[in-house]
Amino acid sequence: MDASAAQVDVPSYFLCPISMEIMRDPVTLSSGITYDRESIERWVFTDGHGDCPMTKQQLGAADREPTPNHTLRRLIQGWCAVHAVERFPTPRAPVDAARVAAIVDAARRGHDLLAASLKELADIVAESDCNRRCVEAAPGAVAFLVSVVRKHAAEDTPTPLLGSPQEDQMHGAVLGSPKASSPEDAALSILHSLRLSEESWKRVLERGDNFLDTMASVLRRPSHLSRTYGIQLLKSAVSEMPPAQLTSASAELVEGVVSVVTDKLSVKAVKIALHVLCRLCLWGRNRVKAVEAGAVAALVELLLNECCGGSKQVCELAIVVLDHLCGCAEGRLELVAHPAGLAVVARAVTRLSAAGTESAVRALHAVARHSATPAVLQEMLAVGVVGRLLFLVQAGAAGDRPRERAREMLKMHARVWRGSPCFSPHLNASYPS
Numbered sequence: 001m002d003a004s005a006a007q008v009d010v011p012s013y014f015l016c017p018i019s020m021e022i023m024r025d026p027v028t029l030s031s032g033i034t035y036d037r038e039s040i041e042r043w044v045f046t047d048g049h050g051d052c053p054m055t056k057q058q059l060g061a062a063d064r065e066p067t068p069n070h071t072l073r074r075l076i077q078g079w080c081a082v083h084a085v086e087r088f089p090t091p092r093a094p095v096d097a098a099r100v101a102a103i104v105d106a107a108r109r110g111h112d113l114l115a116a117s118l119k120e121l122a123d124i125v126a127e128s129d130c131n132r133r134c135v136e137a138a139p140g141a142v143a144f145l146v147s148v149v150r151k152h153a154a155e156d157t158p159t160p161l162l163g164s165p166q167e168d169q170m171h172g173a174v175l176g177s178p179k180a181s182s183p184e185d186a187a188l189s190i191l192h193s194l195r196l197s198e199e200s201w202k203r204v205l206e207r208g209d210n211f212l213d214t215m216a217s218v219l220r221r222p223s224h225l226s227r228t229y230g231i232q233l234l235k236s237a238v239s240e241m242p243p244a245q246l247t248s249a250s251a252e253l254v255e256g257v258v259s260v261v262t263d264k265l266s267v268k269a270v271k272i273a274l275h276v277l278c279r280l281c282l283w284g285r286n287r288v289k290a291v292e293a294g295a296v297a298a299l300v301e302l303l304l305n306e307c308c309g310g311s312k313q314v315c316e317l318a319i320v321v322l323d324h325l326c327g328c329a330e331g332r333l334e335l336v337a338h339p340a341g342l343a344v345v346a347r348a349v350t351r352l353s354a355a356g357t358e359s360a361v362r363a364l365h366a367v368a369r370h371s372a373t374p375a376v377l378q379e380m381l382a383v384g385v386v387g388r389l390l391f392l393v394q395a396g397a398a399g400d401r402p403r404e405r406a407r408e409m410l411k412m413h414a415r416v417w418r419g420s421p422c423f424s425p426h427l428n429a430s431y432p433s
Helices: 037-046 070-082 097-108 111-127 129-137 141-153 183-194 198-206 211-219 224-240 243-247 251-263 267-280 286-292 295-304 306-310 312-325 329-337 341-349 354-370 374-382 385-395 400-412 425-429
Strands: 026-028 034-036
Touching: 026 037, 026 070, 034 037, 037 129, 097 111, 097 129, 097 141, 111 129, 111 141, 111 183, 129 141, 129 183, 141 183, 141 198, 141 211, 183 224, 198 224, 211 224, 211 251, 224 251, 224 267, 251 267, 251 286, 251 295, 267 286, 267 312, 286 295, 286 312, 286 329, 295 312, 295 329, 295 341, 312 329, 312 341, 312 354, 329 341, 329 354, 341 354, 341 374, 341 385, 354 374, 354 385, 354 400, 374 385, 385 400
Parallel strands: none
Antiparallel strands: 026 034
């Protein structure tokens, strides 16, 4: 609430029931309750609720475009003027589909108009959720933005945005990132800001053009801004893709995703890239493609460095991806060949959640079962893998499945590990028979 408003008694009917702030743009639902537009749109569209927050009455189709309460807005503005409280400007009317279509048509006429059109679309999307939904639903708008990304992502040199200095101030509406330096950055920013629905993603993915190839080109760009937007869009896309499309992911795409982890663009970008790898590695030869792109070394480095500043969620995701990669011979070979590979997985056994522990134990189990050379078994002893497995068998805190896998590994290689001087006598006494 504004500081000056906090010093006077604000009439309760001027306050939004959700935010408890003075309403800037009051709108009324079919339930008869008035809310601030931004708050109720967040409740319905962002949070996914289908009822009125106050009455719990189910909302109908008409409530997707609530009725502006002009009378209450004028009362609020008059009260603010009398009490010397900051007066809120009259909100602009939401954009309509015809206006969006006109902007898109202008942008298609040539590069000279592209910068101004993208700037106008970015401003419209940033203004309100209502505008964002209108742009998403406008025929051809999303397809046009994807075509801009596709066209410019394949260029070797980024094409700068043209226009006046004012037009060059193209900001990402969500990330608050530096200004976009190319049409591709601007279009990626708008697509990210639109937060496309499942239906919109299906339309994008059903088009003849291969969206995954476009994202592979984006992730190879030198621009960190393009790559950050690209990995976030890719995460949304792969969640809607059927297995057949995921199986056909190119080596270039997987390499681009791994490069986001390797280059550590940001904690958020790394986390999203790990989510994408988790999804991709379930299908086809994507695990092998990830290993060939250097994923194992990148993940081990993440775990060695406490995962981008100590983010436990990143550690958990990194272990899950390593677990997937150890499902193939190439992944296991890379893990045991890395000087710190087995050590970081062993450390994860006792430092993560039950789910993380299960993934770490499963990865070690794959190594112990399929890649257990004498040198590997000795290294597992030296770096503490066996001691942690014994602890897991004794404590059993991570659940039955990790405990049983740990017991199976200990029995499998008891001839080498039992009685080893690498752990204390009390652990030797608890070695499963």
